[in-house]
Amino acid sequence: MLQLIGVFFLVFGVFFCVMGVIGNIRLPDIFTRLHATSKVSSMGILGLMVASALLVPDSASKAIALGVLVLFSAPVASQAIARSAYRDGCAMVGLAQDDLAVQYIDFSYNYTIGEEVPWQASPDEPEIDPDDPANVDEQLFGAPDEEPRDG
Amino acid sequence: MANRCTHLNQIQKVVPSAQGCEDCLKTGDAWLHLRICLTCGHVGCCDSSANQHARRHYEETGHALIQSFERGENWLWCYIDEMILKPRG
Ligand SMILES: [Zn+2]
Ligand SMILES: [Zn+2]
Ligand SMILES: [Zn+2]
Numbered sequence: 688m689l690q691l692i693g694v695f696f697l698v699f700g701v702f703f704c705v706m707g708v709i710g711n712i713r714l715p716d717i718f719t720r721l722h723a724t725s726k727v728s729s730m731g732i733l734g735l736m737v738a739s740a741l742l743v744p745d746s747a748s749k750a751i752a753l754g755v756l757v758l759f760s761a762p763v764a765s766q767a768i769a770r771s772a773y774r775d776g777c778a779m780v781g782l783a784q785d786d787l788a789v790q791y792i793d794f795s796y797n798y799t800i801g802e803e804v805p806w807q808a809s810p811d812e813p814e815i816d817p818d819d820p821a822n823v824d825e826q827l828f829g830a831p832d833e834e835p836r837d838g
Numbered sequence: 839m840a841n842r843c844t845h846l847n848q849i850q851k852v853v854p855s856a857q858g859c860e861d862c863l864k865t866g867d868a869w870l871h872l873r874i875c876l877t878c879g880h881v882g883c884c885d886s887s888a889n890q891h892a893r894r895h896y897e898e899t900g901h902a903l904i905q906s907f908e909r910g911e912n913w914l915w916c917y918i919d920e921m922i923l924k925p926r927g
Contacts, residue, residue, distance in 0.1 A: 784920060790843055794925045797912045798874045798905050800857055 693741030700734025703727060715780040717772045725765035732757045843916045843923055845902045852879030854907065859883040861891040872907035875899075876914065881907055893917065 703726050710723020736754030740747040773787070852874070859869040860881050869883030873892035878901060882892030892904055896917045903923075905914045914923040 786922070788841065788921050790921060790923045791926045792843075792846060792914070792923050794849065794914065794923075796851075797925070798852075798854060798907050799909050800872065800907060 689741050689744075693738045696734045696738035696741065700731050700736075700738060703731035703734060707731060717777050718769055718779055721765050721769050721772075725761060728761035728764070729758060732761070841919060841921070843903075843919045843921060845916055845918060848901060848903050849876045850878070852876060854881050855879045856881045859887070859889070859891050861894075862887075862889060873904040873915075874907040875901045876903040876905055877901035 707724045707727035710726075711720050714720045714723055733754045736750045736757070740750040740754075743750075779785070854874055855878075856863060858881070859867075859872060861867075862869045862883055867889055869887040869889070869891075871884040871886065872881055873884055874881050875892070875895055878899070880892075880895050880899075880901070882895045882904075883889055885893055896902060896904070902916050902918045903914055904917070906912070912925060914925075915921070916923060
């Protein structure tokens with residue numbers, strides 16, 4: 688029975704290794720390839736380690752320790768490779784939007800609904816007393832009929 | 839990747855054209871979020887809105903840079919480079 692479960696995990700691990708190899712051949716860029724190959728070093732190795740622990744009980748402690756260590760280190764390694772590839776400018780195939788590509792610029796003003804624009808000369812506008820609580824809503828959100836609606 | 843927006847010269851000191859989506863207010867439609875054109879001050883609605891007036895304004899005029907016109911948000915978007923820009927600091 689132990690042997691049967693061991694063989695199951697053997698097949699499980701080999702399956703992930705094969706899928707990783709196929710993915711590495713078929714996928715177009717480093718990021719998607721890493722997605723495939725990181726499964727080899729996590730699920731694949733883990734399956735093989737569990738299998739060897741079951742099939743060769745003498746070395747079970749070694750195999751389990753190895754499996755646990757690989758489980759923790761493999762995702763970290765994959766992430767480090769992906770990050771260095773990104774920083775090096777590796778192209779992403781089929782990229783729709785790069786959320787990490789933020790450019791910081793010298794631009795100070797933040798436009799917001801209802802706020803006074805600093806360089807706007809508005810001599811025609813009636814004076815609003817900022818201390819009058821009745822005016823607070825109008826100051827913040829503009830006249831009621833100009834309020835944005837939901838949806 | 840890691841490209842730079844080359845359209846920053848389009849940014850002008852603008853005055854918001856309306857306190858809601860200019861075009862939606864005319865037709866009485868609803869919008870989700872507001873974006874302001876940094877070239878002429880046109881206030882339009884975002885791509886998640888039904889009418890997408892901000893994008894339509896870019897397609898009509900070529901004004902590529904918009905800023906979010908929503909309270910608490912402070913980011914810019916370039917339609918041509920399709921990237922986010924943020925004010926420094
Ligand atoms: Zn640009
Ligand atoms: Zn609109
Ligand atoms: Zn414009």
